[in-house]
Amino acid sequence: EAGVAQSPRYKIIEKRQSVAFWCNPISGHATLYWYQQILGQGPKLLIQFQNNGVVDDSQLPKDRFSAERLKGVDSTLKIQPAKLEDSAVYLCASSPGQGSYNEQFFGPGTRLTVL
Amino acid sequence: AQSVTQLGSHVSVSEGALVLLRCNYSSSVPPYLFWYVQYPNQGLQLLLKYTTGATLVKGINGFEAEFKKSETSFHLTKPSAHMSDAAEYFCAVKTYGGSQGNLIFGKGTKLSVKP
Numbered sequence: 001e002a003g004v005a006q007s008p009r010y011k012i013i014e015k016r017q018s019v020a021f022w023c024n025p026i027s028g029h030a031t032l033y034w035y036q037q038i039l040g041q042g043p044k045l046l047i048q049f050q051n052n053g054v055v056d057d058s059q060l061p062k063d064r065f066s067a068e069r070l071k072g073v074d075s076t077l078k079i080q081p082a083k084l085e086d087s088a089v090y091l092c093a094s095s096p097g098q099g100s101y102n103e104q105f106f107g108p109g110t111r112l113t114v115l
Numbered sequence: 116a117q118s119v120t121q122l123g124s125h126v127s128v129s130e131g132a133l134v135l136l137r138c139n140y141s142s143s144v145p146p147y148l149f150w151y152v153q154y155p156n157q158g159l160q161l162l163l164k165y166t167t168g169a170t171l172v173k174g175i176n177g178f179e180a181e182f183k184k185s186e187t188s189f190h191l192t193k194p195s196a197h198m199s200d201a202a203e204y205f206c207a208v209k210t211y212g213g214s215q216g217n218l219i220f221g222k223g224t225k226l227s228v229k230p
Contacts, residue, residue: 004158009156033217040124040222040223041222041223042119042205042207042220042221042222042223043159043205043218043220044220045217045218045219048217056217091158091159093158093159103161103164104161104218106151106158106159106160107158108156108157108158109156109157109158111156
């Protein structure tokens with residue numbers, strides 16, 4: 001079974017530029033998550049989708065971050081404009097469902113450096 | 116609200132020695148607890164999880180953890196460290212309520228294994 005795919009793996013941009021990340025979850029997984037992992041910290045949830053609907057985006061900085069999951073499969077996370085403090089690894093995860101017993105499977109992440 | 120505290124950002128052991136990584140949680144309801152491992156430039160991989168039932172949980176790669184409600188702890192152990200265990204380890208608790216399925220992570224403990 002293929003795992004969670006993410007691209008690009010690395011991205012370097014200058015502040016105020018825009019950037020987009022892509023995630024393809026495990027086939028059949030209804031729930032998709034985007035996490036931000038700043039160096040030296042644990043991952044922090046940015047947004048959770050159930051199929052193509054948003055379940056929780058309470059920690060997403062909506063003035064600059066946006067995410068979509070059209071057709072309930074793959075997803076994109078966009079930052080516009082980027083700030084220095086956005087430098088982090090962006091992890092995508094998926095799970096079969098929303099319930100607490102469902103394990104989350106993580107992709108390899110996209111490492112963003114904002115100069 | 117749930118939270119997780121990992122004691123020690125960096126732990127160093129010799130090969131063959133006992134591994135003990137500490138995790139304390141805060142939760143007003145019975146928690147679901149997880150340990151994840153992250154190798155360099157990779158996503159997170161589930162080591163083990165506690166939901167209900169037996170308090171001693173066995174995971175992959177010889178790791179185990181014991182849920183102690185009286186101590187609000189979920190420490191990770193392995194009797195004999197191997198070089199391949201060098202990685203970063205994250206303890207996490209799952210949230211309840213409107214955002215079921217979301218993980219709240221600790222800051223992580225980096226494990227080094229000396230030959």
